[in-house]
Amino acid sequence: MSDQHSTLRAHRRAETQRAIQAHAVRLFAERGYDATTVADIAAAAGVSPMTVYRHFPTKEDLVLIxxxxxxxxxxxxxxxxxxxxxxxxxxxxxxxxxxxxxxxxxxxxxxxxxxxxxxxxxxxxxxxxxxxxxxxxxxxxxxxxxxxxxxxxxxxxxxxxxxxxxxxxxxxxxxxxxxxxxxxxxxxxxxxxxxxxxxxxxxxxxxxxxx
CATH class of the missing domain: 1.10.357.10 (Tetracycline Repressor, domain 2)
Structure with missing residues (x-):
């Protein structure tokens, strides 16, 4: 059961990461990289800025990871x-x-x-x-x-x-x-x-x- 929970957590983490990155790339393309903040991305993705940083330690990582x-x-x-x-x-x-x-x-x-x-x-x-x-x-x-x-x-x-x-x-x-x-x-x-x-x-x- 613990393995199943671990797999489910990893799957959800990957889904969250993909969603955040998709919103980040879209906003960067629409508004410009420098004009878009992590707070903007978090709001678009429906998560907190802390969640964004948990998945992407730097703003650059939102594009590069x-x-x-x-x-x-x-x-x-x-x-x-x-x-x-x-x-x-x-x-x-x-x-x-x-x-x-x-x-x-x-x-x-x-x-x-x-x-x-x-x-x-x-x-x-x-x-x-x-x-x-x-x-x-x-x-x-x-x-x-x-x-x-x-x-x-x-x-x-x-x-x-x-x-x-x-x-x-x-x-x-x-x-x-x-x-x-x-x-x-x-x-x-x-x-x-x-x-x-x-x-x-x-x-x-x-x-x-x-x-």
Missing amino acids: DQHGRLVAERVAASPAAQPLVRRIGGALVDSAAALTGGRQGADLTANEQFLLARLRLMISTPALRARHLDNHYALQQAIVGALARDATDPDTVFRIRAAASACLAAMHTALVRWAEDDGRTELPDLIAKALAAAFGDDTHGAGPNA
Whole structure:
């Protein structure tokens, strides 16, 4: 019974966090990041400012906190160990983007795509968020390295993993910027795959053997 209660609490916490973040991103997009207060967000979400801070310790976290690192790390860890590093990482980036955007039907953006696009525009356009976005980028790199270097003891192997992760994330960042500039007209997983192909000379699921 205690496990069930714990699971229920975690589910409710996640729902509350998603609701608060959705209201925050909407208000930031409508009013501007600097003009929107935590109190405004709490009122829109129907919670207290203390509840907002319990889920998001800083105002920046309302935009930047996401599940991307966990999703990518899970997919990297589940990929075949015999595959080249770039193929493992690139495939995980494409697959996690597909999971986060929700699978589009037709030309209209999904609700998840609209939310992600709004977050990305805020990260690009808001000076207070750009530096913290780099922290998120580094955290994602660390998650990938942690998934791939779990049993690695050779420093050269860890170095190769870090280099591959950095290169793949640079390609993904280029795709994200293009996606924002293009107002999400092209599906994000396709753009990431194209960016990886441009960087490594092959598609995401067929990177060269020496990658």
